[in-house]
Structures are given as structure tokens and as C-alpha cells.
Amino acid sequence: MFELLTEKDFDGFFEIMEYSFPENERRSRENQLALFSDSRYKVAGIKDCGGNVCAFIAYWEEGGVTFLEHFAVAEDLRGSGLGGKFLDEFLKDRKKPVVLEVELPENEIAARRIGFYQRHNFVLNDFTYFQPPLGEGKKGVPLKIMSLAGKLGQKEAEFVRKTLLNIYNSTSND
Numbered sequence: 001m002f003e004l005l006t007e008k009d010f011d012g013f014f015e016i017m018e019y020s021f022p023e024n025e026r027r028s029r030e031n032q033l034a035l036f037s038d039s040r041y042k043v044a045g046i047k048d049c050g051g052n053v054c055a056f057i058a059y060w061e062e063g064g065v066t067f068l069e070h071f072a073v074a075e076d077l078r079g080s081g082l083g084g085k086f087l088d089e090f091l092k093d094r095k096k097p098v099v100l101e102v103e104l105p106e107n108e109i110a111a112r113r114i115g116f117y118q119r120h121n122f123v124l125n126d127f128t129y130f131q132p133p134l135g136e137g138k139k140g141v142p143l144k145i146m147s148l149a150g151k152l153g154q155k156e157a158e159f160v161r162k163t164l165l166n167i168y169n170s171t172s173n174d
Contacts, residue, residue, distance in 0.1 A: 057090055
């Protein structure tokens with residue numbers, strides 16, 4: 001159903017990213033493209049029969065953790081069930097702990113997004129987490145961590161937080 005995207009798929013991938021995520025929650029175009037040369041970073045995608053990117057999951061494999069950094073579906077396909085099927089397919093063979101960041105449940109869209117992930121076996125963790133700025137002139141973002149198939153204990157939460165900060169610190173080149 002999905003395949004790993006490459007630099008040749010970047011324009012379609014980044015177009016979806018640009019309208020799906022606020023500027024503070026994504027890197028510049030140049031820095032996002034540069035991530036394709038980092039062996040820890042991968043982008044799983046679904047394309048239509050014309051080769052256009054329809055959905056993607058951008059993720060990191062670092063320190064025994066799979067971190068889903070960005071997940072989005074093309075605007076015209078939202079609500080079709082494609083995202084849920086894609087996420088389930090992506091997760092079915094994952095052996096490592098899987099985590100992702102979500103906005104605080106302070107509005108209806110954020111609460112619905114959390115509900116979507118909960119329906120796919122993710123759990124909202126209680127600890128505080130702050131995503132560092134993703135480039136010069138950008139602000140950090142208070143977020144929550146969701147983990148697949150159970151809450152993280154204090155040691156696991158600290159390990160995940162340090163792993164994510166290591167990823168962000170090693171890629172902050174804006």
C-alpha cells in the first residue's frame with residue numbers, strides 16, 4: 001500500500017506538509033529536503049496511479065524508538081478513511097516503541113486529532129513536552145506525546161524526550 005519516498009517525491013510531499021502544518025511545526029523547504037540524506041529519517045508515502053503523493057508519514061528511527069514526526073493526507077482525500085488505513089498498515093509490523101507529538105487538546109481540531117490516534121491504539125501521556133524551534137525565527141511549541149499501545153513510565157518518558165531532543169538538536173541547521 002505504501003512505499004518509501006525519495007528526494008524525487010519531495011515537491012509533492014512538501015506541498016502537503018506546507019498546508020497541513022503551521023510554520024512553527026515544520027522546517028524550511030531546504031532543511032526538510034536535507035533530511036533525506038540522514039539515514040535515521042524516512043518518509044513512507046502513498047501515491048496515486050499518476051505518481052502524485054497522496055499521504056505521507058515522515059518518521060525517525062533513533063535510539064530504539066520510531067518517532068512519527070509528520071503525518072498528513074492530501075486535502076481532497078481527508079475524511080476518506082485513507083489516513084487510518086495507511087497508519088494501521090504502517091504500524092502493523094513495527095517492533096520498536098512508536099511515539100508521536102500532538103498539539104495540546106485546547107481546541108476541537110486538536111481534540112479530534114488526539115481521538116483519531118486513540119482509535120489507532122495510541123495513548124496520550126501526561127508529562128509535559130516542549131518541541132524546540134525548528135529553525136531560526138521560529139518558536140518552540142508545547143505538545144503532548146502519544147505512545148502506541150500504552151502510557152510511558154517515567155524512565156521511558158525521559159528516554160523518549162531525550163531521543164526527540166537529540167533528533168531536533170542534530171537537525172537544527174536553519
